[in-house]
Amino acid sequence: MNDQKKRRTMLIYIIVALIAYVLVSNLLFPQIRNAQITTVEYSTFLSDVEDGKVKEVELNTGTNTIRYTQKDDAESHIYETTLFPNDTQLVPVLREHDVEFSASIPNQSNDLWLYMLLSYGLPLLIFLGGGWLINRRLRKQMGDDNSMNFGGGFGGFGMGGLGKSNAKMVKGEETGVTFKDVAGQDEAKESLVEIVSFLKNPDKYTAIGARCPRGALLVGPPGTGKTLLARAVAGEAGVPFFQISGSEFVEMFVGRGAAKVRDLFKQASEKAPCIVFIDEIDAVGKSRDSSLNSNDEREQTLNQLLSEMDGFDNQKGIVVLAATNRPETLDQALLRPGRFDRRIPVELPDLAGREAILKIHADDVKMEPGIDLSVIAKSTPGASGADLANIINEAALRAVRNGRSRVSQEDLLESVDVVIAGEKKKSTVLSEHEKEVVSYHETGHAIVAAMQKGSAPVTKITIVPRTSGALGFTMQVDEDEHFLTTRQQAKDKIAVLCGGRAAEELIFGEMTTGASNDIERATSLARAMVTQYGMSEKFGMVALGHQRNRYLGGGAELTCSEGTAQEIDAEVQRLVEEGHQTALRTLQENRFKLHEIAHYLQRKETITGEEFMNILTRDDGFAPKMAAMKRD
Numbered sequence: 311m312n313d314q315k316k317r318r319t320m321l322i323y324i325i326v327a328l329i330a331y332v333l334v335s336n337l338l339f340p341q342i343r344n345a346q347i348t349t350v351e352y353s354t355f356l357s358d359v360e361d362g363k364v365k366e367v368e369l370n371t372g373t374n375t376i377r378y379t380q381k382d383d384a385e386s387h388i389y390e391t392t393l394f395p396n397d398t399q400l401v402p403v404l405r406e407h408d409v410e411f412s413a414s415i416p417n418q419s420n421d422l423w424l425y426m427l428l429s430y431g432l433p434l435l436i437f438l439g440g441g442w443l444i445n446r447r448l449r450k451q452m453g454d455d456n457s458m459n460f461g462g463g464f465g466g467f468g469m470g471g472l473g474k475s476n477a478k479m480v481k482g483e484e485t486g487v488t489f490k491d492v493a494g495q496d497e498a499k500e501s502l503v504e505i506v507s508f509l510k511n512p513d514k515y516t517a518i519g520a521r522c523p524r525g526a527l528l529v530g531p532p533g534t535g536k537t538l539l540a541r542a543v544a545g546e547a548g549v550p551f552f553q554i555s556g557s558e559f560v561e562m563f564v565g566r567g568a569a570k571v572r573d574l575f576k577q578a579s580e581k582a583p584c585i586v587f588i589d590e591i592d593a594v595g596k597s598r599d600s601s602l603n604s605n606d607e608r609e610q611t612l613n614q615l616l617s618e619m620d621g622f623d624n625q626k627g628i629v630v631l632a633a634t635n636r637p638e639t640l641d642q643a644l645l646r647p648g649r650f651d652r653r654i655p656v657e658l659p660d661l662a663g664r665e666a667i668l669k670i671h672a673d674d675v676k677m678e679p680g681i682d683l684s685v686i687a688k689s690t691p692g693a694s695g696a697d698l699a700n701i702i703n704e705a706a707l708r709a710v711r712n713g714r715s716r717v718s719q720e721d722l723l724e725s726v727d728v729v730i731a732g733e734k735k736k737s738t739v740l741s742e743h744e745k746e747v748v749s750y751h752e753t754g755h756a757i758v759a760a761m762q763k764g765s766a767p768v769t770k771i772t773i774v775p776r777t778s779g780a781l782g783f784t785m786q787v788d789e790d791e792h793f794l795t796t797r798q799q800a801k802d803k804i805a806v807l808c809g810g811r812a813a814e815e816l817i818f819g820e821m822t823t824g825a826s827n828d829i830e831r832a833t834s835l836a837r838a839m840v841t842q843y844g845m846s847e848k849f850g851m852v853a854l855g856h857q858r859n860r861y862l863g864g865g866a867e868l869t870c871s872e873g874t875a876q877e878i879d880a881e882v883q884r885l886v887e888e889g890h891q892t893a894l895r896t897l898q899e900n901r902f903k904l905h906e907i908a909h910y911l912q913r914k915e916t917i918t919g920e921e922f923m924n925i926l927t928r929d930d931g932f933a934p935k936m937a938a939m940k941r942d
């Protein structure tokens with residue numbers, strides 16, 4: 311047989327195999343192909359839900375995405391939008407509209423197996439089978455010449471997609487995000503400006519011989535805008551953006567993670583200058599000896615990542631950004647020069663930052679005139695950007711639910727409560743006695759707070775049960791922001807936390823379980839005072855522990871002897887007891903006001919800080935001595 315004929319048979323064979331591949335993967339299993347995913351705005355998703363258009367929803371907490379299908383969509387398109395972390399609102403809304411939903415954990419290995427089997431295995435089989443048949447025919451034609459065996463040799467062709475990364479290729483301009491969309495992170499932006507300018511014009515840097523950072527690590531608590539910032543860098547520089555999440559690498563076939571990394575960098579180097587963004591890098595980059603059950607797959611992936619980062623030609627302008635909220639777990643090798651040697655903190659926003667973030671998100675919704683966002687910013691210390699975005703969204707949902715076309719201040723205030731304490735829970739009906747106990751409990755907190763010099767003013771007291779399990783809460787808002795807490799303030803805070811239980815003891819001579827959260831918080835604050843802040847008389851300025859995880863909370867790990875640990879416990883106990891005694895004394899001195907306010911609260915269920923202060927300071931012979939009070 312001549313060469314030309316051989317080549318023709320081969321060509322036909324490849325075409326047939328290709329058609330088989332396309333048929334199998336697109337026609338038979340369209341739903342597991344990623345090809346037809348349309349990205350939509352979160353608001354579009356919500357209005358689809360509200361309009362009853364949505365058929366099925368899948369919430370993926372690993373990738374923070376929501377995927378859903380629509381009812382009257384014959385081709386079953388998949389729509390995708392962002393899943394906000396801690397979106398407590400979403401599930402009730404889905405339930406309300408009878409939408410079927412399922413939560414999926416990042417590990418999709420079951421689906422993946424099926425997908426791999428069907429989309430690669432089947433064509434492979436056809437391919438190999440076809441190859442075998444052709445081989446046999448050829449051999450017959452050629453007599454017994456077995457020098458040719460391309461059926462098997464080309465089988466690999468069907469596997470071409472095996473190591474493909476799912477790094478989503480989004481043209482830089484299409485991330486559609488710029489620094490203008492990120493508020494309250496001015497330092498982080500400043501550190502990233504240089505990267506932007508390098509990406510815009512790599513030649514300018516290489517001409518001088520300057521080496522631009524290859525990688526920068528964005529570290530900070532969840533929801534502070536790390537992902538958003540990375541996207542903004544690509545948007546600002548107008549370069550392509552490749553994003554992949556660390557959690558996508560793990561729990562795959564051995565070797566696949568490494569192949570994915572290799573492929574990701576190969577794709578990136580073709581599109582340079584560009585950004586490669588590895589979200590949640592701690593999932594692959596965990597210190598290699600930190601876990602007892604070593605994970606070979608993760609280690610291989612990490613090694614591949616390291617060697618890619620060392621290997622790629624920096625002249626081209628590939629910048630690798632990564633994000634994590636547990637930097638302390640990262641393998642040291644990742645942090646060496648030439649790798650992620652720049653660390654960019656992305657912290658929780660301060661007061662001005664919170665207001666700016668609220669403003670950005672408020673621009674997306676219709677607001678009544680005269681809305682004061684600074685009030686909202688003030689009442690949300692500790693909230694992340696994602697929380698704030700969520701507050702605006704909650705407020706918009708509430709406005710829609712109440713049939714209004716604009717968001718009111720009231721909506722915003724209510725949604726602060728929802729984000730802090732959860733939705734109002736209508737199904738929990740307290741008996742009158744329980745209501746009375748909760749009223750005294752909350753009033754106890756409030757009075758102790760009002761009587762402490764170092765405590766923030768009370769702005770609201772409520773005894774409406776919340777879905778978080780809280781039966782009520784007392785909100786305190788500082789007039790301005792503090793970055794330092796004095797020892798006195800910490801002690802005052804412990805006293806305020808003890809105020810609830812103290813009121814119950816004083817009035818009912820009985821304790822309830824309602825104070826468990828208060829006790830936990832008081833204890834952990836006292837413990838931090840002793841072990842981290844050096845605020846106890848007993849130990850003074852000695853660090854007795856180090857914090858386990860700066861960005862995800864979690865207490866300190868003790869670094870002292872067992873004997874000392876016992877003494878620490880005693881000291882913690884003493885601090886909490888001191889606060890408890892202060893609370894008891896304060897409430898005892900003001901028990902007439904305690905009675906009056908608690909009963910007023912029980913009747914009204916929610917009272918403002920102003921109402922509270924009016925009763926507390928009304929001069930009826932029982933008002934606390936003004937000199938003792940904070941506001942003088």
Ligand code: ADP
Pocket residue numbers: 491492493494495531532533534535536537538539633667670694695696697699
């Ligand atoms: P992270 O990656 O740090 O967990 P994300 O970037 O995913 O946080 O933030 C989630 C969402 O919260 C963003 O899409 C954005 O809507 C909002 N957000 C967070 N931080 C900011 C910010 N600094 N400015 C504006 N919006 C923010």
Ligand code: MG
Pocket residue numbers: 533536537538589633
């Ligand atoms: Mg993120």
Ligand code: ZN
Pocket residue numbers: 751755810811824825828
């Ligand atoms: Zn309490």
